[in-house]
Amino acid sequence: MNVEDALKKRISIRNYLSKPVDEETLRTLFERARWSPSGGNMQPWKVIVVTGQAREEVVKIGMDEAIAAYANPDLRQDDEFNVYPPNLTPIYNNRRKQVGQDMYEVLGIPREDKISRYAHVGRNYEFFGAPVGVFFIIDRQMGRGQWAHLGMFMQSVCLAATEMGLGTCIQEAWAFSRKSLAKHFELPDNEILYCGMSLGWPDMVAPLSKFRSKREVVDSFVQFKGF
Ligand SMILES: Cc1cc2nc3c(=O)[nH]c(=O)nc-3n(C[C@H](O)[C@H](O)[C@H](O)COP(=O)(O)O)c2cc1C
Numbered sequence: 075m076n077v078e079d080a081l082k083k084r085i086s087i088r089n090y091l092s093k094p095v096d097e098e099t100l101r102t103l104f105e106r107a108r109w110s111p112s113g114g115n116m117q118p119w120k121v122i123v124v125t126g127q128a129r130e131e132v133v134k135i136g137m138d139e140a141i142a143a144y145a146n147p148d149l150r151q152d153d154e155f156n157v158y159p160p161n162l163t164p165i166y167n168n169r170r171k172q173v174g175q176d177m178y179e180v181l182g183i184p185r186e187d188k189i190s191r192y193a194h195v196g197r198n199y200e201f202f203g204a205p206v207g208v209f210f211i212i213d214r215q216m217g218r219g220q221w222a223h224l225g226m227f228m229q230s231v232c233l234a235a236t237e238m239g240l241g242t243c244i245q246e247a248w249a250f251s252r253k254s255l256a257k258h259f260e261l262p263d264n265e266i267l268y269c270g271m272s273l274g275w276p277d278m279v280a281p282l283s284k285f286r287s288k289r290e291v292v293d294s295f296v297q298f299k300g301f
Contacts, residue, residue, distance in 0.1 A: 075237045084232050085287070087241030087272070088197065089280030090204040094125065095240065095273065100206065106234040112223035119227045120211040122259055123273075129207050135258060136199030140250040144195060152249040154266065173287050180285050198247035204274035209248065209255065214264050224268065231271070241276030241283075245269060 075083070100123055112118060124132055143149035162170070175185075183190045201207045208231070212224050232242045248255065248270035255267050276283055 077233075080233045080236045084236040084242070085283075085285065086243040087204075087274075087276045088202040088243055088282050089277040090202060090241060090272065090274035091277050092203070092205065093275050094205045095275070099238065099240075100273075103231065103234050103238060103240070107227060107230040110223070110227040110230040112226070113219050116220060116223070117227075118212055118216045118220040119224050120213075120265065122209040122211065124207045124209075125205055129201070129205070132207060132209075132255060132258065133200050135251050135254050136248065137196070139254050140199050140247065141196050143250040144192070150250050151253040154252075157246045157249050176287065177282065177285060180281050195247070198245050201245075201270070201272035201274075202243060203277075204241070204243075204272035206273040208271040208273055209259070210268045210271070211261065211265050212268055214266050221268075228271070235273060239275065240273060243272040245271060 104121065108117070110117075139149070139151075143151065158170070178185070178191065178194075181190075181194065183194065197203070210224060210228060212221060216224075228244060232244070235242045246269040248267070252267050256265070259267070261267065278284070
């Protein structure tokens with residue numbers, strides 16, 4: 075698979091086969107992703123990968139706490155920094171709404187069916203059925219730059235996974251139980267759990283596995299000067 079194909083083929087997968095992913099495959103994946111660039115080559119990322127019983131344990135945390143927090147914002151554990159900035163200007167808010175609308179349309183869930191929408195959101199906390207969950211962690215001393223580099227690493231994981239036939243879905247939904255997960259994983263105080271990721275063999279029969287979210291055209295975000 076070439077880079078263009080991987081970039082275009084990678085989508086967030088929210089339906090997985092129950093087939094496990096073995097450790098060797100995951101080691102190969104991270105062996106490839108570790109070649110991501112980072113400022114000063116600091117490689118400001120840490121990863122925890124869970125499957126089996128370890129996965130069950132975090133699913134329980136997600137189901138117990140994050141879902142409650144989804145319904146009651148006071149319980150959210152993303153107070154250190156919000157998943158979404160408050161008061162987003164319309165351009166960004168509209169894009170966010172649009173992708174939700176488009177996704178629920180594919181799922182056949184109408185806007186007024188709040189219960190089904192909650193149920194879909196709840197699937198985040200069972201990694202959308204993926205046999206593997208991944209958590210991305212960064213040292214608190216790191217600044218905006220290094221957080222961007224963590225993001226680049228995460229994209230590398232997604233692209234390498236795509237080439238290997240694996241599906242991924244990055245999930246900041248796990249931020250709602252960020253503190254409980256940090257405690258569960260016994261993270262030192264200097265580390266913060268940024269977000270999770272579902273990982274597994276995609277169920278390509280599911281309609282959502284073919285959902286390609288929209289993008290802005292190049293001229294809307296790139297200025298070409300001096301050509
Ligand atoms: C940092 C980050 C956090 C995300 N969090 C979630 C999430 O919690 N749940 C979810 O279903 N998708 C999540 N996504 C997936 C985005 O919704 C998705 O990337 C976006 O709509 C574009 O679609 P695509 O990935 O299929 O191209 C997240 C993506 C990123 C990069």
